[in-house]
Amino acid sequence: MGHSKKHRGMKSSTGWDVPPPEALRAPAGFDLAAFDRHSTPGWSHGRGKAEKLVAHHAGELSDLQERLFAEGRSGGSRSVLLVLQGMDTAGKGGIVRHVVGLVDPQGVAHRSFGVPTPEEARHHYLWRVRRSLPRPGYIGVFDRSHYEDVLVVRVDELVPKKEWEKRYDEINRFEERLVESGTSIVKVALLVSPEEQKKRLLERLDRPDKYWKYNPGDVDTREKWPAYQEAYQAVLDRTNTEAAPWHAVPADRKWFARLAVSELLLDALRRLDLGWPPADFDVDAERERLRAT
Amino acid sequence: MGHSKKHRGMKSSTGWDVPPPEALRAPAGFDLAAFDRHSTPGWSHGRGKAEKLVAHHAGELSDLQERLFAEGRSGGSRSVLLVLQGMDTAGKGGIVRHVVGLVDPQGVAHRSFGVPTPEEARHHYLWRVRRSLPRPGYIGVFDRSHYEDVLVVRVDELVPKKEWEKRYDEINRFEERLVESGTSIVKVALLVSPEEQKKRLLERLDRPDKYWKYNPGDVDTREKWPAYQEAYQAVLDRTNTEAAPWHAVPADRKWFARLAVSELLLDALRRLDLGWPPADFDVDAERERLRAT
Numbered sequence: 118m119g120h121s122k123k124h125r126g127m128k129s130s131t132g133w134d135v136p137p138p139e140a141l142r143a144p145a146g147f148d149l150a151a152f153d154r155h156s157t158p159g160w161s162h163g164r165g166k167a168e169k170l171v172a173h174h175a176g177e178l179s180d181l182q183e184r185l186f187a188e189g190r191s192g193g194s195r196s197v198l199l200v201l202q203g204m205d206t207a208g209k210g211g212i213v214r215h216v217v218g219l220v221d222p223q224g225v226a227h228r229s230f231g232v233p234t235p236e237e238a239r240h241h242y243l244w245r246v247r248r249s250l251p252r253p254g255y256i257g258v259f260d261r262s263h264y265e266d267v268l269v270v271r272v273d274e275l276v277p278k279k280e281w282e283k284r285y286d287e288i289n290r291f292e293e294r295l296v297e298s299g300t301s302i303v304k305v306a307l308l309v310s311p312e313e314q315k316k317r318l319l320e321r322l323d324r325p326d327k328y329w330k331y332n333p334g335d336v337d338t339r340e341k342w343p344a345y346q347e348a349y350q351a352v353l354d355r356t357n358t359e360a361a362p363w364h365a366v367p368a369d370r371k372w373f374a375r376l377a378v379s380e381l382l383l384d385a386l387r388r389l390d391l392g393w394p395p396a397d398f399d400v401d402a403e404r405e406r407l408r409a410t
Numbered sequence: 411m412g413h414s415k416k417h418r419g420m421k422s423s424t425g426w427d428v429p430p431p432e433a434l435r436a437p438a439g440f441d442l443a444a445f446d447r448h449s450t451p452g453w454s455h456g457r458g459k460a461e462k463l464v465a466h467h468a469g470e471l472s473d474l475q476e477r478l479f480a481e482g483r484s485g486g487s488r489s490v491l492l493v494l495q496g497m498d499t500a501g502k503g504g505i506v507r508h509v510v511g512l513v514d515p516q517g518v519a520h521r522s523f524g525v526p527t528p529e530e531a532r533h534h535y536l537w538r539v540r541r542s543l544p545r546p547g548y549i550g551v552f553d554r555s556h557y558e559d560v561l562v563v564r565v566d567e568l569v570p571k572k573e574w575e576k577r578y579d580e581i582n583r584f585e586e587r588l589v590e591s592g593t594s595i596v597k598v599a600l601l602v603s604p605e606e607q608k609k610r611l612l613e614r615l616d617r618p619d620k621y622w623k624y625n626p627g628d629v630d631t632r633e634k635w636p637a638y639q640e641a642y643q644a645v646l647d648r649t650n651t652e653a654a655p656w657h658a659v660p661a662d663r664k665w666f667a668r669l670a671v672s673e674l675l676l677d678a679l680r681r682l683d684l685g686w687p688p689a690d691f692d693v694d695a696e697r698e699r700l701r702a703t
Contacts, residue, residue, distance in 0.1 A: 190622055210516060213514070214514040214515070214516065217515055218514060221506070222506060222520055222551075223503060225515055227515055227516060229516070260516070319697065319700055319701075326686045328686065328689040329480035329687045330480075331689070331696070333691050333696060336696070336699050336700055393618055393621065395621065398624070400621070403624070403626060404612065407611055407615070407632075410608065410633060
């Protein structure tokens with residue numbers, strides 16, 4: 118399948134000093150404690166230019182999503198899975214709304230993972246994840262994911278250490294098999310600073326239209342910040358694989374996080390080199406049949 | 411819950427000669443054969459103004475969708491279900507992309523109904539519909555629906571007449587109960603003319619980026635046009651209830667159909683008079699707890 122000429126010229130995302138997947142990929146030995154959550158790696162412009170670039174990406178994202186969908190409807194097996202992880206207020210919802218919202222909702226399979234339901238809890242922790250994977254042609258979006266099974270589960274000791282210890286390798290194998298079967302996984306850790314989180318939580322308490330987003334439990338979770346950072350560090354150390362690498366996205370500036378994720382999603386779609394499925398029928402014959410009706 | 415002042419002034423949708431829900435509602439005794447599928451009932455302006463109005467609605471649609479979602483997360487039981495029915499090329503997909511796509515994908519539950527899977531076929535025809543209903547707080551979108559069980563099923567005699575004959579009343583009762591339990595149902599028949607359908611199908615054959623949307627079976631279905639119109643007439647006669655009325659939307663002009671559905675969705679959301687859920691915690695106490703972290 119040929120790649121459309123239309124997009125060739127757009128391959129380099131103008132404005133970046135370094136190609137975004139490179140600027141954002143968590144390197145081996147990534148040190149979470151030293152990471153500046155207010156920074157904008159690879160990007161030296163401001164908010165205005167970032168927002169323009171996201172808006173500019175809308176057309177190409179939509180086009181590539183439709184090609185992926187068309188391929189899925191024509192017997193293809195590929196899909197894309199965006200995994201969003203982050204502490205409360207890191208901006209996962211805003212990413213879905215403002216970045217994923219740029220493409221046709223018909224081609225998106227969105228799933229948020231909360232406390233397991235009683236049915237989910239009766240199964241292996243990957244059971245609900247497997248059931249939520251994007252079908253061929255879809256862009257799946259996980260708002261939280263199987264990583265909670267080595268994050269909140271580890272911090273709150275919901276299963277014994279010897280249980281969660283096994284999960285890192287298990288997750289790596291699971292993701293590797295997923296990639297082999299045609300799913301491109303884009304893993305994003307949205308990293309917000311504790312100061313910014315406090316500001317965002319306080320804002321929810323100041324605005325009656327935000328009360329519903331506030332949960333007193335968020336303060337309890339916040340009090341376990343160091344334990345969560347340790348758990349995130351372990352995730353980044355132990356599940357940052359070739360098949361499914363982690364991206365570390367500073368999340369203190371929402372506009373940067375949105376730009377970053379739009380670039381990562383776009384990059385994953387561009388790599389698929391998506392064409393349009395050829396006709397599996399005789400075009401001229403069909404034209405004749407149709408004209409006769 | 412109070413209705414936000416912000417939207418009071420927007421309640422009348424400027425530009426319409428008649429309020430759209432009134433202009434579009436299928437009246438008792440609706441005559442499908444006499445319906446002009448190229449018309450724009452209630453709207454005497456052109457495409458430009460229609461597209462501007464749809465874009466203008468985006469903000470209010472988003473805001474109301476978020477209120478509905480917030481309510482659902484706070485113990486509310488209400489939801490909205492948009493049912494889209496129409497012949498091939500009527501523009502159901504375009505409505506989802508361009509109208510439903512205006513709101514946060516996190517709050518949308520989209521489902522398209524095709525030929526039942528073997529598992530679905532083993533159950534009552536409403537089984538897969540019940541499983542796909544929007545949860546509280548969501549906007550559900552059905553691209554085709556349980557109405558196929560009295561449309562294609564009737565036309566192709568997939569079950570005996572005495573079976574499908576019972577379904578109209580059964581569907582009415584089903585929808586009535588749904589409405590009682592808090593789901594606002596917006597039923598839309600997208601009515602495209604046979605000439606326009608031919609044009610749109612031929613276009614799919616002229617454009618390699620549209621081949622994937624073409625299915626030789628569409629011509630077979632097209633050859634059964636009169637039987638389908640009869641089946642649609644029966645649907646409009648027998649399931650046009652107080653609880654869940656039908657809207658007849660001329661679909662030959664895509665821009666009009668999109669405007670029409672955006673208005674109907676907006677109207678359904680406005681009728682819910684959605685506020686913001688009050689805090690179920692002590693705001694000042696939480697602020698203190700948070701400040702101490």
